[in-house]
Amino acid sequence: MSQTLFDLHKAKLDAALNALRTRDYYSAYAESPSPRKYGETADKDGQAAFKAHLNRSFELDMPGITGEAGSEVSPYGFELGIKYPTVDIDILLPAMNEARKVWRDIGVQARTGICLEILKRINQHSFEIGYAVMHTSGQGFMMAFQAGGPHAQDRGLEAVAYGYDAMIHSPAAATWTKPQGKHDPLVMDKTFTVAGRGVALVIGCSTFPTWNTYPGLFASLVTGNPVVVKPHPAGILPAAISVKIAQDVLREQGLPPHIVSMVIDADPAQPCTKALAQRDEVKLIDFTGNTPFGDWLEHNCHQAQVYTEKAGVNTIIIDSTDNFKGMIQNLSFTLSLYSGQMCTTPQDIFIPAGGIETDQGHKSFDEVAEALSTGITRFLSDPERAGMVLGCIQAEVTDKRIDSARELGEKIGTVVRESDRPENPWFKEGRMRSPLLIAVDADKEDAYMEELFGPISFLVRTASTAHSIELAHKAVKNHGAITMGCYSTSDAVLEQIEEAALDAGVALSINLTAGVYVNQSAAFSDFHATGCNPAANASLSDLAYVANRFRIIQSRKHA
Amino acid sequence: MSQTLFDLHKAKLDAALNALRTRDYYSAYAESPSPRKYGETADKDGQAAFKAHLNRSFELDMPGITGEAGSEVSPYGFELGIKYPTVDIDILLPAMNEARKVWRDIGVQARTGICLEILKRINQHSFEIGYAVMHTSGQGFMMAFQAGGPHAQDRGLEAVAYGYDAMIHSPAAATWTKPQGKHDPLVMDKTFTVAGRGVALVIGCSTFPTWNTYPGLFASLVTGNPVVVKPHPAGILPAAISVKIAQDVLREQGLPPHIVSMVIDADPAQPCTKALAQRDEVKLIDFTGNTPFGDWLEHNCHQAQVYTEKAGVNTIIIDSTDNFKGMIQNLSFTLSLYSGQMCTTPQDIFIPAGGIETDQGHKSFDEVAEALSTGITRFLSDPERAGMVLGCIQAEVTDKRIDSARELGEKIGTVVRESDRPENPWFKEGRMRSPLLIAVDADKEDAYMEELFGPISFLVRTASTAHSIELAHKAVKNHGAITMGCYSTSDAVLEQIEEAALDAGVALSINLTAGVYVNQSAAFSDFHATGCNPAANASLSDLAYVANRFRIIQSRKHA
Known part of the structure; x- marks a missing residue:
């Protein structure tokens, strides 16, 4: 039987079995909740x-x-x-x-x-x-x-x-x-x-x-x-x-x-x-x-x-981009999805103090921070989309952590984006919070090198991309990470980042600007966690x- | 390069790779030290x-x-x-x-x-x-x-x-x-x-x-x-x-x-x-x-x-045999090889107090014990063969353990075979010892359920083969084992022993009477240790x- x-x-x-070996796209169960797939x-x-x-x-x-x-x-x-x-x-x-x-x-x-x-x-x-x-x-x-x-x-x-x-x-x-x-x-x-x-x-x-x-x-x-x-x-x-x-x-x-x-x-x-x-x-x-x-x-x-x-501290290294808009849109969705309550959500975004080169010209650190803040706000401006994407904060302790992180952020840096409480269109009592963004100097490791689970991200002002790589590598080695993302138009820089990711042992996503996000992993193709840093064995x-x-x-x- | x-x-x-999958015989390196294989x-x-x-x-x-x-x-x-x-x-x-x-x-x-x-x-x-x-x-x-x-x-x-x-x-x-x-x-x-x-x-x-x-x-x-x-x-x-x-x-x-x-x-x-x-x-x-x-x-x-x-306590269950001579010869070599200093050498041999049925008729417990003792002595009667097969005792502590085991054996049971000190034909100073055999009642678990590394084996007098199986299972579960051997002409008994070996998690050798020994394992075919009993993880x-x-x-x- x-x-x-x-x-x-x-x-x-x-x-x-074939998918495991080829690691091409495969899904056995329809991901669309459509009546055509699951019945009227x-x-x-x-x-x-x-x-x-x-x-x-x-x-x-x-x-x-x-x-x-x-x-x-x-x-x-x-x-x-x-x-x-x-x-x-x-x-x-x-x-x-x-x-x-x-x-x-x-x-x-x-x-x-x-x-x-x-x-x-x-x-x-x-x-x-x-x-x-x-x-x-x-x-x-x-x-x-x-x-x-x-x-x-x-x-x-x-x-x-x-x-x-x-x-x-x-x-x-x-x-x-x-x-x-x-x-x-x-x-x-x-x-x-x-x-x-x-x-x-x-x-x-x-x-x-x-x-x-x-x-x-x-x-x-x-x-x-x-x-x-x-x-x-x-x-x-x-x-x-x-x-x-x-x-x-x-x-x-x-x-x-x-x-x-x-x-x-x-x-x-x-x-x-x-x-x-x-x-x-x-x-x-x-x-x-x-x-x-x-x-x-x-x-x-x-x-x-x-x-x-x-737990882990996931990172993004921003060095340069030829698609500034795509990068901001991609990161806005990534940080918003399930209010950052994924083990794959980036917490630390490293940006050189001198800013970055983009297809829209040079962008200062503050301009990148501002673009990300605005990108998130714009993305969440439709209440139904916000309700669907953010969902609710699972635990009260996470809700409180956002507020204490905000206080800390004001003390040691700048609050770039406030975490507000959008109203869920369908459940008025839903515990919703939008992403909090805090800009800090790189020397504030005590704050950003510890996992702060929830919609809390740090924009870390580094001396240079080399400095960003060093800090991202350190985050993985000492605090663990399931994901690392990066944006650069330079092959030489990408090579350095790839070596840092390999050495520290973390999966790397490079220049994501379209419909794939650093916090998502696909069964049969993406390995979720590596087992060789403190985030997972x-x-x-x-x-x-x-x-x-x-x-x-x-x-x-x-x- | x-x-x-x-x-x-x-x-x-x-x-x-093919051998791993088929687990048929394979050897990549000639096991014979012959000049034809390795040069004159x-x-x-x-x-x-x-x-x-x-x-x-x-x-x-x-x-x-x-x-x-x-x-x-x-x-x-x-x-x-x-x-x-x-x-x-x-x-x-x-x-x-x-x-x-x-x-x-x-x-x-x-x-x-x-x-x-x-x-x-x-x-x-x-x-x-x-x-x-x-x-x-x-x-x-x-x-x-x-x-x-x-x-x-x-x-x-x-x-x-x-x-x-x-x-x-x-x-x-x-x-x-x-x-x-x-x-x-x-x-x-x-x-x-x-x-x-x-x-x-x-x-x-x-x-x-x-x-x-x-x-x-x-x-x-x-x-x-x-x-x-x-x-x-x-x-x-x-x-x-x-x-x-x-x-x-x-x-x-x-x-x-x-x-x-x-x-x-x-x-x-x-x-x-x-x-x-x-x-x-x-x-x-x-x-x-x-x-x-x-x-x-x-x-x-x-x-x-x-x-x-x-460490572990390897066991042999003797229930019956249609080749008494082959069994005794096989076990004599097994116990002699490298003076029992293999992690695969049997330490406890369980035999029903009422004896066993064989192709030579019924054999009492004492007759089986005597046959094994004589078999070993006969096998080692050629000094060159004894020197080659026994080798030397690696550590002085093992040498001493044989003597203290003998003392213990005399106290709690019967010394069936003395461990003598054969002289090595080529190295007069060689630390040689032959196998010690001790017969004990099954209730002397304190003695035989602990690994006594070296040429020390217990012939354990059990109430029945069912009792033997129970004790062998216990030895594996509680003290670990890399090998288990058994002799029986009954399919029903063999089925019970196989279930005990499976449940306890130990490799089983059944009715070995010819040129394969319980303490030997062949690469690419035999798994050495299972990882699911205390002898090895x-x-x-x-x-x-x-x-x-x-x-x-x-x-x-x-x-």
């Missing part, structure tokens, strides 16, 4: 399904359920009122560990087929999940649909494809024939069984509750590990819907549904994440979130392989992300 | 080269040399008298780190070609290295030549092939074309650069100074990391010769020779390994040795990815062993 699923989805898997009633049905979850108990199929909890609040201004099951991990984890055997024994193809079926069903729920992502993360609907739906599904498929490719790198069986000169050869029959490493824990974040959860979930699942998802307390619903879909597919296949489970804190004031992460059954951990907790996981969970994505996805999630156990005997 | 090396060795690389004077020349090293200073090309040290003693009874350079790691490591750029920039194929050339040259020094391994590890010459020479080289090639395969999984460049409906597509040019993670440290052991060093060395080197080898103080020469050969090849290619370096303790009483392992430049560590130090590395070197092979070699040693750094721009 599971084998049928593998055959059913084989073409999609092959296309994904998909939006209405998805919204209804989302609303049907509100103020009710959400059911999952797990041993050891003890009660229920949950206190999510939409950043758009209302309580979700959903209660999810709480579980006794002393019952759940041994049961999940027990399920390893059956999950191992169905084999590589059956597991892969099941993962692909789960992704297909998740895709069919893209609108429902999109609204769930919107009302937990605060993203605008279009972004919540795309990044939380098809783009996240693509990242999940990418992880499945990498995992499958790594698992079939060795054959399931082999005959070994060693010549012995004149004598008969030695002949051995061997089997090689892929075994997961244990129970896998995936710790989600509040801003991208599916996009940052699916890669770890599917990478661990396809390689033979039961997976327990621990969503962020503020973003449970998108994970819960995904887990429920996985459980449905597993049950239909005659497998224990709790091979994919979810644990939440019975009391958010007393998180169970540390206890969960140090359980002996847990051999794999994926985490997206703050640096102190990521570091704690890396340093204290010796029984597990730990994959982390943590792994990349989504590459071979290193999957190869350590399983082991090969061999047996041999004389033929 | 390096590209030429890649082309030169491409056929060998392709054969290795190879043995004499190799022995002369080995002797020329004695009582002299060994030169290596590294920045920061401060003096010299070294106090190796051959287990065959003489001092080597070789002095090796000591270095200031505050000078060496930054220089190695600096060399990362050039080592990265020459690219995947050039690095691969250089690694293959180093292996070819090492192969040409197989006799010299064989004698060096013999007179540090104490192995008999034939084993020192094979395991320390061609078999180690095969493991090195295996690591190179895996590393190469992992690196070319992503293309070096790609064009990404995303359709935009009626509009022009978005087109991006992308590059993907493989970058090593930093300086790699390889910590060698005294018993297999090349076999356990080459996989880590070549896996890290080919993937772009300069490598510093820290050999065991008792087994420096084989590593030093290998490092020198690597330096020669690097220098010829116009590269800094210290891309491969060696550090030894200026004072063996004050090892520098911990300091070295915690250096910020060091991002990869490979270690073979004792469990406490392996655990220390895993728990304290957070800046590095750590690969360890540690990695396998030599698989994708997981190489995929985490490099990162992919991308850049992108509009086409």
Whole structure:
């Protein structure tokens, strides 16, 4: 039955495997929420399904359920009122560990087929999940649909494809024939069984509750590990819907549904994440979130392989441009998108004090700053577009950080653009903020070399582009980064920037002026994070992300 | 020039890549020390080269040399008298780190070609290295030549092939074309650069100074990391010769020779390994040795990815056999080989108290024990064969452990076979010991569930084969193991044993009665260690062993 699923989805898997190798554009799930792609009633049905979850108990199929909890609040201004099951991990984890055997024994193809079926069903729920992502993360609907739906599904498929490719790198069986000169050869029959490493824990974040959860979930699942998802307390619903879909597919296949489970804190004031992460059954951990907790996981969970994505300081180096307008438009969108709450949003923009050369002639530092400020304001002048692009501020603490950063900015530099509170056309209570821009001198490293999560960016006045490169390199090396962008018309300068990015280990985007943005990465082509600077110890996805999630156990005997 | 090396060795690389995928027999370097393979004077020349090293200073090309040290003693009874350079790691490591750029920039194929050339040259020094391994590890010459020479080289090639395969999984460049409906597509040019993670440290052991060093060395080197080898103080020469050969090849290619370096303790009483392992430049560590130090590395070197092979308790389950003679002969050789000083030698042999069924009729526990004791004694009755197979005891502490194990055995069980001190026909001072066999009841877990490194084995009297399986499973899970062997004529029993091996995560050898032994593993076909029990956190070699040693750094721009 599971084998049928593998055959059913084989073409999609092959296309994904091909995309990994070529890294050309590929997407398995339509990114447009158009009725032509998802059906005439998909939006209405998805919204209804989302609303049907509100103020009710959400059911999952797990041993050891003890009660229920949950206190999510939409950043758009209302309580979700959903209660999810709480579980006794002393019952759940041994049961999940027990399920390893059956999950191992169905084999590589059956597991892969099941993962692909789960992704297909998740895709069919893209609108429902999109609204769930919107009302937990605060993203605008279009972004919540795309990044939380098809783009996240693509990242999940990418992880499945990498995992499958790594698992079939060795054959399931082999005959070994060693010549012995004149004598008969030695002949051995061997089997090689892929075994997961244990129970896998995936710790989600509040801003991208599916996009940052699916890669770890599917990478661990396809390689033979039961997976327990621990969503962020503020973003449970998108994970819960995904887990429920996985459980449905597993049950239909005659497998224990709790091979994919979810644990939440019975009391958010007393998180169970540390206890969960140090359980002996847990051999794999994926985490997206703050640096102190990521570091704690890396340093204290010796029984597990730990994959982390943590804080960082993303940078842009502006040296010169032959398309000033395109650059400003590109950066205006980049800084506005989801109010800078992406782990890929640039925080520090380095500009020489003497200004830059452009196709519009020389521009002083202040003129560049002013153009960016105006560009953002103009871009956000349409309230509907502002509502869609900015979305809401996920957490109150981020909202407050904008105000404290403004105070700091006034003290140590100049506030180039105020972060105002636009009104959301559809949700009057939505917590909206526009980007704050602060100009500072390069010596104010204490301020701009620390991650200030949210729509807060520094325009840093440097002595020269060489100085900008030096500071950007330092930001990556010492504070981590997932993205670096640059603008220059000089090949020599670009070469220096490329070397800095390579040496520090960060993905570089060069002269983006059209419809590709430094904070966006495309599954199957762009590696999200490199794993070689403090912002992350792994990349989504590459071979290193999957190869350590399983082991090969061999047996041999004389033929 | 390096590209030429890649082309030169491409056929060998392709054969290795094919072997990894098929896991059929393959060996790139002749395992027979025959003049037809290595030349008429190879043995004499190799022995002369080995002797020329004695009582002299060994030169290596590294920045920061401060003096010299070294106090190796051959287990065959003489001092080597070789002095090796000591270095200031505050000078060496930054220089190695600096060399990362050039080592990265020459690219995947050039690095691969250089690694293959180093292996070819090492192969040409197989006799010299064989004698060096013999007179540090104490192995008999034939084993020192094979395991320390061609078999180690095969493991090195295996690591190179895996590393190469992992690196070319992503293309070096790609064009990404995303359709935009009626509009022009978005087109991006992308590059993907493989970058090593930093300086790699390889910590060698005294018993297999090349076999356990080459996989880590070549896996890290080919993937772009300069490598510093820290050999065991008792087994420096084989590593030093290998490092020198690597330096020669690097220098010829116009590269800094210290891309491969060696550090030894200026004072063996004050090892520098911990300091070295915690250096910020060091991002990869490979270690073979004792469990406490392996655990220390895993728990304290957070800046590095750590690969360890540690202690374990290997087991044999004897249930029944249709070839009693073959079983006894096979186990006699297995326990004798290198006096049980292999990380793959069985320590615990589980036999039901009620005896076993065989092709020679029922055999009681005592009859099986007696047959094994006699089998070993008969096998070692030829002094030259005994000298060749047993070799010498590498460390005095192992010698003493045999005596204390004998005392313990007498107290808690029965000494079935005494470990005597055969005289080596060629080296009268050689520290030789034959296998000690102790019969104990199954409840003496305190004794037999702890690794007693050396020629010490327990015949454990169990209630039944089911009990044997339970204990063997426990040994792997709680104490680690690299090998498990079993003998049974029952498919049902074999199925139970296979499930136990799979669940605990250990390689299983079934009914070995002919020329393949449980303690031997063949490169390109057998995975050495699984990485999923306490004996090792990695396998030599698989994708997981190489995929985490490099990162992919991308850049992108509009086409």
